[in-house]
Amino acid sequence: MLGRAVVLLCAGILALGIHIGQASADGVFTLERGSDPDLLSVGAGVYAFRDPDRGAEGTIENRSALFQLDWLGGYKFLNFWDYFKVGPMVGGMVNTDGGLFGWGGIYGVGDLNRIFGWSMEFRPFFGIAANKQGGSRDLGGTFLFHSGATIAYVFDNEATLGLTFSHQSNGGLLNREGGANPGADNLLVTYAIPFRKLF
Numbered sequence: 186m187l188g189r190a191v192v193l194l195c196a197g198i199l200a201l202g203i204h205i206g207q208a209s210a211d212g213v214f215t216l217e218r219g220s221d222p223d224l225l226s227v228g229a230g231v232y233a234f235r236d237p238d239r240g241a242e243g244t245i246e247n248r249s250a251l252f253q254l255d256w257l258g259g260y261k262f263l264n265f266w267d268y269f270k271v272g273p274m275v276g277g278m279v280n281t282d283g284g285l286f287g288w289g290g291i292y293g294v295g296d297l298n299r300i301f302g303w304s305m306e307f308r309p310f311f312g313i314a315a316n317k318q319g320g321s322r323d324l325g326g327t328f329l330f331h332s333g334a335t336i337a338y339v340f341d342n343e344a345t346l347g348l349t350f351s352h353q354s355n356g357g358l359l360n361r362e363g364g365a366n367p368g369a370d371n372l373l374v375t376y377a378i379p380f381r382k383l384f
């Protein structure tokens with residue numbers, strides 16, 4: 186249920202942005218580099234940190250350590266007057282049960298400094314993922330939705346330190362065992378650094 190709601194919300198935001206951008210003389214729908222750097226983000230945390238269907242004994246199925254790597258593109262194709270921008274992302278993660286995941290999609294950047302005067306960003310994301318189960322949780326199929334958000338502190342050198350919540354599920358679209366959609370909720374600490382700082 187949560188996965189389907191996130192998918193619909195992200196799709197609605199993207200559709201609205203495209204509609205506004207096409208109708209706007211201010212160039213909301215655009216492709217520009219601007220001042221945003223490409224970011225390399227690394228993260229570590231817990232895969233399937235909670236399970237709403239766990240039994241009375243309170244155990245959580247297939248909870249494991251998780252490691253993640255993402256590229257967040259500096260080019261933006263939606264720009265809502267620098268308050269919120271949308272660009273491309275690709276990434277992947279592995280957990281210690283042998284689960285492998287890779288995805289491509291979009292992410293947004295809400296500049297909380299511009300809005301509230303805080304040195305922070307809010308980054309929701311949405312993508313299509315492929316996974317290899319290994320000994321990890323059976324998510325009902327190979328292709329999944331990958332969604333979530335990061336809240337991050339922005340340092341003076343444009344690096345960020347954040348807390349990321351992510352969710353993988355089939356959105357209830359796969360008809361396996363009556364449309365099983367176990368999903369996985371993950372929690373990570375992430376650190377992102379501009380690519381240009383690495384070379």
